[in-house]
Amino acid sequence: xxxxxxxxxxxxxxxxxxxxxxxxxxxxxxxxxxxxxxxxxxxxxxxxxxxxxxxxxxxxxxxxxxxxxxxxxxxxxxxxxxxxxxxxxxxxxxxxxxxxxxxxxxxxxxxxxxxxxxxxxxxxxxxxxxxxxxxxxxxxxxxxxxxxxxxxxxxxxxxxxxxxxxxxxxxxxxxxxxxxxxxxxxxxxxxxxxxxxxxxxxxxxxxxxxxxxxxxxxxxxxxxxxxxxxxxxxxxxxxxxxxxxxxxxxxxxxxxxxxxxxxxxxxxxxxxxxxxxxxxxxxxxxxxxxxxxxxxxxxxxxxxxxxxxxxxxxxxxxxxxxxxxxxxxxxxxxxxxxxxxxxxxxxxxxxxxxxxxxxxxxxxxxxxxxxxxxxxxxxxxxxxxxxxxxxxxxxxxxxxxxxxxxxxxxxxxxxxxxxxxxxxxxxxxxxxxxxxxxxxxxxxxxxxxxxxxxxxxxxxxxxxxxxxxxxxxxxxxxxxxxxxxxxxxxxxxxxxxxxxxxxxxxxxxxxxxxxxxxxxxxxxxxxxxxxxxxxxxxxxxxxxxxxxxxxxxxxxxxxxxxxx
Numbered sequence: 001x002x003x004x005x006x007x008x009x010x011x012x013x014x015x016x017x018x019x020x021x022x023x024x025x026x027x028x029x030x031x032x033x034x035x036x037x038x039x040x041x042x043x044x045x046x047x048x049x050x051x052x053x054x055x056x057x058x059x060x061x062x063x064x065x066x067x068x069x070x071x072x073x074x075x076x077x078x079x080x081x082x083x084x085x086x087x088x089x090x091x092x093x094x095x096x097x098x099x100x101x102x103x104x105x106x107x108x109x110x111x112x113x114x115x116x117x118x119x120x121x122x123x124x125x126x127x128x129x130x131x132x133x134x135x136x137x138x139x140x141x142x143x144x145x146x147x148x149x150x151x152x153x154x155x156x157x158x159x160x161x162x163x164x165x166x167x168x169x170x171x172x173x174x175x176x177x178x179x180x181x182x183x184x185x186x187x188x189x190x191x192x193x194x195x196x197x198x199x200x201x202x203x204x205x206x207x208x209x210x211x212x213x214x215x216x217x218x219x220x221x222x223x224x225x226x227x228x229x230x231x232x233x234x235x236x237x238x239x240x241x242x243x244x245x246x247x248x249x250x251x252x253x254x255x256x257x258x259x260x261x262x263x264x265x266x267x268x269x270x271x272x273x274x275x276x277x278x279x280x281x282x283x284x285x286x287x288x289x290x291x292x293x294x295x296x297x298x299x300x301x302x303x304x305x306x307x308x309x310x311x312x313x314x315x316x317x318x319x320x321x322x323x324x325x326x327x328x329x330x331x332x333x334x335x336x337x338x339x340x341x342x343x344x345x346x347x348x349x350x351x352x353x354x355x356x357x358x359x360x361x362x363x364x365x366x367x368x369x370x371x372x373x374x375x376x377x378x379x380x381x382x383x384x385x386x387x388x389x390x391x392x393x394x395x396x397x398x399x400x401x402x403x404x405x406x407x408x409x410x411x412x413x414x415x416x417x418x419x420x421x422x423x424x425x426x427x428x429x430x431x432x433x434x435x436x437x438x439x440x441x442x443x444x445x446x447x448x449x450x451x452x453x454x455x456x457x458x459x460x461x462x463x464x465x466x467x468x469x470x471x472x473x474x475x476x477x478x479x480x481x482x483x484x485x486x487x488x489x490x491x492x493x494x495x496x497x498x499x500x501x502x503x504x505x506x507x508x509x510x511x512x513x514x515x516x517x518x519x520x521x522x523x524x525x526x527x528x529x530x531x532x533x534x535x536x537x538x539x540x541x542x543x544x545x546x547x548x549x550x551x552x553x554x555x556x557x558x559x560x561x562x563x564x
Contacts, residue, residue: 039090043106046086049079050113057120061180069124076117083110112183119179122172133169137210140166144217147224152299153232156225163218170211177207227482234491235298243294246498250286253505254279256522264518270354271338274331275508277362278456281324282501289317290498315377322369324500325411328460330361332418332453339425376400399471407468415457422450455507463500467493 056072059065087106126133143159257279260267292313337343347354470493473479479486508515 039086042082042086043090046079046083049075049082050109053079057116057180061123064127066124066127069120069127073117073120073124076113076120080110080113080117083113115179116183119176119183122176123180126173126176136162136166136169140214144221147221150299151224151228151231153225153228156221156228160218160221160225163214163221167211167214167218170207170214173207174211224482227484230484231482231487234487239294239298239491242495243290243498246495246502247286247290250282250499250501250505252523254283254286254501256519257505257508258283259522260515260518266514267518270358271331271334273355273358274327274334274361277365278324278327278331278504281320281327282504284320285324285498286501289320292317293494293498311377315373318373318377319366319369321497322372323365324504325407325460325464326365326368327362328453328456329411329414329418330365332415332422332457334358334361335450335453336418336422336425339422372403372406376402399468399475401472404468404472407464408472412457412461412465415453415460419450419454419457422453426450451511452508455511456504459500459503459507463496463503467497 053072053075056068056075060069060072083106087110090106139162140159143155143162147156147159257275261272261276261279347357470489474481474486474490481487481490505519509519510516
């Protein structure tokens with residue numbers, strides 16, 4: 001009806017709606033501006049908190065005041081919490097702040113603060129438990145040194161566990177120090193990074209040094225521990241039964257020899273006194289050297305001795321070994337002198353008995369043994385706790401050039417030299433004797449004595465020369481004697497050396513008819529007597545049975561004759 005009226009009403013309605021919408025947007029903008037203003041004020045306050053917190057952190061780092069450390073840690077934790085909340089609120093109000101900086105910068109500050117908080121908390125905890133950290137370092141050093149000294153498997157396992165724990169602590173310290181230093185540089189580029197620390201916190205340079213040492217130590221210990229596994233087989237399963245077997249056999253043979261010297265007058269001759277000296281040296285080797293070698297090598301921590309006592313024990317050990325070897329040399333020289341007429345003329349003129357001469361021989365033997373042993377035990381640091389090169393430890397025999405020449409060349413050369421001269425003299429004297437007088441009792445005794453000496457010389461060469469030859473080669477070439485082939489060679493040469501007290505009586509048994517008869521009497525006498533008695537009883541029983549059978553046959557024949 002009024003066509004223009006509808007257009008007016010529509011236009012009026014649109015104006016009213018647009019006006020109300022404009023008022024709503026204006027009120028929202030006013031509200032957002034107020035929130036942003038509050039966030040900006042909070043940002044300024046957080047920045048001030050950040051600066052104050054770093055002032056407290058710096059005081060803690062350079063003074064070591066634990067109260068300031070606690071305050072710095074709490075302030076840093078509070079700052080991180082409030083900054084996270086602020087960033088979450090700011091995220092809905094735009095990325096650009098009124099000072100023109102981006103919100104992303106605040107995120108980086110937050111990440112830096114979180115890193116600093118983690119490092120600061122670690123530093124505070126380590127400072128509070130600094131004594132535990134130092135105890136762990138001492139434990140690491142003590143166990144590493146003890147393992148390098150003893151090479152005991154259980155100590156090695158414990159050392160590796162403690163070393164790994166200490167390595168983790170060092171990594172934590174280095175990480176937190178690096179984090180704090182980076183934060184210091186970002187916070188104040190002109191402030192130098194921390195290089196020296198407070199007394200109750202690990203020194204940075206020292207931590208870096210020990211970090212390198214610990215990594216090298218743990219790798220070496222793991223390699224060594226893997227090698228010790230094979231060595232444990234020798235310690236627990238191979239060496240004990242073999243050493244016990246050697247000791248038992250050697251002690252039985254030598255005790256029987258001692259009983260012979262006590263009970264048999266025909267054995268107690270002047271020449272045989274030298275054999276008695278060999279027996280004494282062998283018994284000392286079995287009862288003293290062999291157990292000390294085993295326990296000193298496999299359980300050195302249980303055989304701890306002061307340096308003077310250690311030198312004394314090692315000197316005695318080496319002296320007993322040398323005395324046994326020198327006794328064989330003296331015995332061969334004594335047998336050679338017995339073939340010289342000039343020697344007998346000298347005894348007759350001087351009226352010195354053979355016993356006195358033999359005692360002089362024995363005193364000379366022990367004096368010579370001391371002269372061989374003392375230069376190495378006094379001049380060389382035989383009781384040094386540190387291992388020598390790749391030899392593993394001092395208990396692995398480090399053979400000097402002096403010992404090598406004496407035991408591999410000088411002593412065997414003298415033995416066989418005198419033995420050769422004795423045999424030559426005996427052959428010459430046999431040719432010079434006329435007819436039937438060649439096979440006299442005196443000549444036979446000399447021949448038997450020469451045979452005994454030759455057998456003892458061979459036994460010495462088998463027992464001593466491989467040990468000192470291999471020890472010198474391993475020492476000269478600095479061989480790693482923890483490797484299994486070298487370990488086996490080491491043990492074989494030790495077995496041969498300690499078997500010498502078993503070989504000496506065996507040589508006497510094989511080469512001497514008198515000693516063989518006495519050994520049979522003392523070792524197998526009961527068995528032989530019982531066997532002989534049993535054989536006699538069997539023969540008597542057989543004879544009785546035969547006689548009764550014959551009696552029965554005669555009775556039967558008699559009856560038959562009476563019947564006929």
